[in-house]
Amino acid sequence: MFKKLVSVASSLALGVVCLTGCSQNNTNKTTTEKTELDKVTIAEVTHSVFYAPQYAAISQGFFEDEGIEVDLINTQGADKTMAALISGEADIGLMGPEASIYVYNQGSDDYAINFAQLTQRDGSFLVSREKNDNFSYEDLKGTEILGGRKGGVPLMTLEYVLKQHGLSIGEDDPSADVNVRTDVQFGVMAGAFAAGEADYTTAFEPTASQLEKDGSGYVVASIGADSGEIPFTAYSATKSYMEQNKDLVQRFTNALYKAQQWIQTASDEDVAKAMQPFFEDNSIDDLIIVAQKYREIDAWCSEPVLSEESLNNLMKVMETADQLDQRPPYSSIVTTEFAENAVNNTK
The missing domain is CATH 3.40.190.10 (Periplasmic binding protein-like II)
Structure with a gap:
């Protein structure tokens, strides 16, 4: 778990009128505490409005509410995203779960574990x-x-x-x-x-x-x-990072779930406005149109749980493409602990 740094502002002494039973030197001290946010670097496989819930989680303050400050890096490819994750350049990766399957099947000790699903269809x-x-x-x-x-x-x-x-x-x-x-x-x-x-x-x-x-x-x-439905993009972290930062991963997932719920009821215009700080070259009208397109195909998950059935659908696609010789155990590359906690406990 990241250790939070707390800065304490200097106390300001205020003179008070002497009352019966009070010392003439008595002062009231006001102490203001400011807690710094835990910084989390997300390597995203590409920069796209397809990931609207993620951008909404940032712009709507859901990550901040959970004590997290997000830094995004665009890696342009799941292979590069996984490389950033394993090297420690990124804390959390947003990519297709196929990348974690490849790494696990290669016998890596510190492989990536998927803990929260973001999208449930191909966004192309x-x-x-x-x-x-x-x-x-x-x-x-x-x-x-x-x-x-x-x-x-x-x-x-x-x-x-x-x-x-x-x-x-x-x-x-x-x-x-x-x-x-x-x-x-x-x-x-x-x-x-x-x-x-x-x-x-x-x-x-x-x-x-x-x-x-x-x-x-x-x-x-x-x-x-x-x-059809497949777990197209999900958040993952290395096994070691997850073991050392369980509370942070939980708070991250809580924020994501809040954004997923917000997206379900927000208007296309509100979704567009939530995304625009990350797509400044696109007008609100343009972003409204693409938000409509992704909503029409039911691209966004309403909750972050990555089910075994969903992963099996992805592995079927991989097998059809002759890109998978062996299916890894679901329980090895997926944990639903954080997602289920978020769904059950986040308000």
């Missing part, structure tokens, strides 16, 4: 170079898609959806229905697409809407809506 949208109001996945035959990093959940979920629609997938394979490219880094896919690479790309918000606004592409499908 399929963006076409041409406008298509009657899009069908059959339209993808003979085309090229920028899919993202091999082994990452956005790519695996895309491939899962394509296979569910009967499409064969390959990379530089003329016999495949769809050429899904993995040679372009996730963080530069939108720029590469806008510059003329491929026929389609996947993009999170607000990037997808920005491509539409710029006339560079058109959203034709929601990968999350078509793939």
